[in-house]
Amino acid sequence: MLTSANEPSVGPWAQRRRGRRRAARDPGAFPDRRARVSRRWFCFDVGETLINETRLWGLWADACGVSPLTMAAATGATIALERSHQDAFALVGVPDWREREPQVQAAYGGFAARDLYPDALPTLATLAAAGYRIAVMGNQPAHRHGELAAIGVTPDVMAMSQAMGPEKPDPAFFTVALRLMGDPDPHDVAYVGDRVDNDVGPSAAAGMRPVWVRRGPWGVLHEDCHGHARLVVRSLRELVDRVDEVWA
Template sequence: MVRAVVFDVGETLIDESRIWLRWAERLGVPPLTFLGVLGGCAALDLPHRRAFEMLRPGFEVEDEIARWATEDPDGLRENFDADDLYPDVRPALAALRDAGLAVVVAGNQPPQARAALETMDLPVDAIRTSDEWGVEKPEPAFFDRVVELAGVPASDVAYVGDRLDNDVLPAAEAGMLPVLIRRGPWGYLHAERPEAARVAVIDSLLELPDLLVPSAAR
């Protein structure tokens, strides 16, 4: 029985469209070009940062982030805020908590992401990032920390994410219930792969209560 649900961040809770469009403008390339190359990275199982290297050989993302912060200290730049939440996030998380499940957010994110999520006042029990843990998905140690944070055995945890490789298959290997959400470029592409047959696939977070909570508990 699932007693805790843990969520990835990007393209699970957060629509990253505005972030990528700001990056396209920053790089000086048409939005379609940047998004197309990014989608190609998703299709070819390349890290998303390869998109920057393809479009700007020798480009150093961290150096550019530092320059960007100096030039536009009050802007969102590569970050997100509450306007980037997918519309199903708050009602879905609230429904899961109302059903008695612990709700946790844990994903590969930079240090400022936790503060950004906490300001949204989401109905969650805990928020953590890979940066503060010092380990990233898909490393097994990341999912060990997820289980520790959830406070229940791995078999009682569902992990929801938009990628097979980084999110749900490693979660399954750690003993959790894997749930792939079909949104964002990775989500749609990965839902078509044969490995997706090993996981639950949803199109909206609003499907989670029916998937995870016995009808008698709702």
């Protein structure tokens, strides 16, 4: 987790790993593969990677006075037109959507356990148990950090873009992300996300290994025209099953 924008803290998965290392008095007890894994990172996006945003978009539909299907269609149109998802509000006739945001956020109440994709926590735990370092960094308000921790997302490092400064797809986001992870070799970092424009392309440009999760509106409608993704999966469970392909 991250206690401030500049100070990474150690999550419980990292503490358990360190405990296992201290317990092993023989440095040769760990196989070579585990030594390689221990310096590698999986850095996860948040929305539509760990968190299913269907409930939030449903509340926005209610606030805009349209059906969830209409809101979904407007969002899909902005994706197809390569426009900001915020333009969806104008498409449904609500250009003043920001005035309704307090109402929506109050009804939403923040991330809840029911918003996690079913494979989110098991994937983080499985990768951590295998020796990988885990980070969670995405375009989110700073308060999402505490909400994620409260529902069991406790990686080695966690930071939201509002606390980090830059947002994706700004290359500076990935520069800050690497710094918060302790400046690993970018090639030892797999960035996992659902969007080609925010996640796959920019993380590849930063020297990371992009993993594209094709779920959620952007994951389904986007196309990786430049072939930047090191691995393409339909779920995080599939990522666990094919993890060696990320590093091949």
